[in-house]
Amino acid sequence: MNDLDNLVQSARAQFAQATTPQALENAKARFLGKQGALTERMKALATLAPDERKAQGAAINEAKAAIEAALQARRAELAEAELQRQLQAEALDVTLPGRQRGQGGLHPVTLTLQRIEAIFGSMGFEVADGPEIETDWFNFTALNTPADHPARSMHDTFYVEGGTPEAPLLLRTHTSPMQIRHAVQHVKRARAAAGDTGQGLWAGEMPEIRVIAPGRTYRVDSDATHSPMFHQCEGLWIGRDVSFKDLKVVFTAFCRAFFEDDELELRFRPSFFPFTEPSAEIDIRFTRGPLAGRWLEVAGSGQVHPNVVRNMGLDPEHFIGFAFGMGPDRLTMLRYGVGDLRLFFEGDLRFLAQFR
Numbered sequence: 001m002n003d004l005d006n007l008v009q010s011a012r013a014q015f016a017q018a019t020t021p022q023a024l025e026n027a028k029a030r031f032l033g034k035q036g037a038l039t040e041r042m043k044a045l046a047t048l049a050p051d052e053r054k055a056q057g058a059a060i061n062e063a064k065a066a067i068e069a070a071l072q073a074r075r076a077e078l079a080e081a082e083l084q085r086q087l088q089a090e091a092l093d094v095t096l097p098g099r100q101r102g103q104g105g106l107h108p109v110t111l112t113l114q115r116i117e118a119i120f121g122s123m124g125f126e127v128a129d130g131p132e133i134e135t136d137w138f139n140f141t142a143l144n145t146p147a148d149h150p151a152r153s154m155h156d157t158f159y160v161e162g163g164t165p166e167a168p169l170l171l172r173t174h175t176s177p178m179q180i181r182h183a184v185q186h187v188k189r190a191r192a193a194a195g196d197t198g199q200g201l202w203a204g205e206m207p208e209i210r211v212i213a214p215g216r217t218y219r220v221d222s223d224a225t226h227s228p229m230f231h232q233c234e235g236l237w238i239g240r241d242v243s244f245k246d247l248k249v250v251f252t253a254f255c256r257a258f259f260e261d262d263e264l265e266l267r268f269r270p271s272f273f274p275f276t277e278p279s280a281e282i283d284i285r286f287t288r289g290p291l292a293g294r295w296l297e298v299a300g301s302g303q304v305h306p307n308v309v310r311n312m313g314l315d316p317e318h319f320i321g322f323a324f325g326m327g328p329d330r331l332t333m334l335r336y337g338v339g340d341l342r343l344f345f346e347g348d349l350r351f352l353a354q355f356r
């Protein structure tokens with residue numbers, strides 16, 4: 001084997017050993033660079049006689065072509081290897097399970113409110129919504145609770161800037177102001193429909209007021225069964241001859257539907273509220289399940305006080321009805337067996353996700 005063949009062999013061997021593009025370029029320089037082995041041989045041509053130079057020149061060119069071909073081949077190999085390495089590194093396992101999007105759900109108290117609305121809706125009740133920042137008038141005075149009434153101290157609340165000394169603003173302590181707000185609008189519409197523009201109390205023809213008003217309420221109170229923000233749902237039914245008997249029928253039907261328990265017992269226990277007379281606390285008793293046998297308070301209620309009927313714009317000689325106010329938070333606790341009210345408002349997904 002002559003010298004040039006050896007050189008080509010050697011170049012092929014060194015290219016094959018180069019495992020990176022950089023090493024390959026270095027190997028190339030050793031043969032084809034300015035001081036490369038092949039270049040040296042080309043320079044040496046000058047010293048040869050013309051005949052020899054021609055033959056040797058042709059041989060060198062052949063060797064050069066062979067080395068360049070080997071170089072290209074190795075470059076392609078390294079590029080392919082690099083591509084494979086990258087593909088390997090970025091490989092996607094399409095058989096892996098997908099990343100799930102967290103599934104949302106309704107808050108347990110929202111589920112209860114929807115349930116309340118559906119059940120009362122089926123009994124012909126409208127759903128009304130109103131402001132959480134209330135005036136003293138709607139929250140207390142219109143509900144037969146004047147400024148010096150001792151019942152106000154049971155509703156210690158959060159006062160809000162922006163009111164006046166005569167008309168302070170506060171976070172509503174109950175949903176009962178909605179009785180007045182809704183009834184006043186209802187009466188106004190009924191009067192307008194009857195073409196009556198008078199100012200006095202109304203005794204004309206009017207569709208019955210049958211409404212519930214769920215929403216957030218506030219009191220300065222915080223423990224396992226009280227939260228400074230909590231929910232209430234007000235109910236009101238006013239007509240010509242709506243009696244305490246109707247309250248019992250309606251509320252019993254509601255509770256039995258809500259708890260899906262036809263044997264659920266109810267007790268109307270005499271009580272006091274300024275805006276009802278007579279008044280009753282409503283207790284329920286399960287006949288089965290973990291809470292069976294105990295009386296549990298779920299609502300306040302009563303026949304709407306004549307002064308309140310008057311503040312609705314209605315003549316209490318002609319209109320009469322009942323109202324109730326219940327705690328959806330408590331209903332939710334009873335329905336799902338939750339022991340601490342605060343769990344509802346802490347936003348802990350481990351708790352909330354259980355109701356999805």
Ligand code: DAH
Nearest residue numbers: 174176300301302323324325
């Ligand atoms: N507003 C009362 C409270 O928060 C609950 C209540 C009692 C509402 C009797 C009523 C009612 O409508 O008739 O304690």
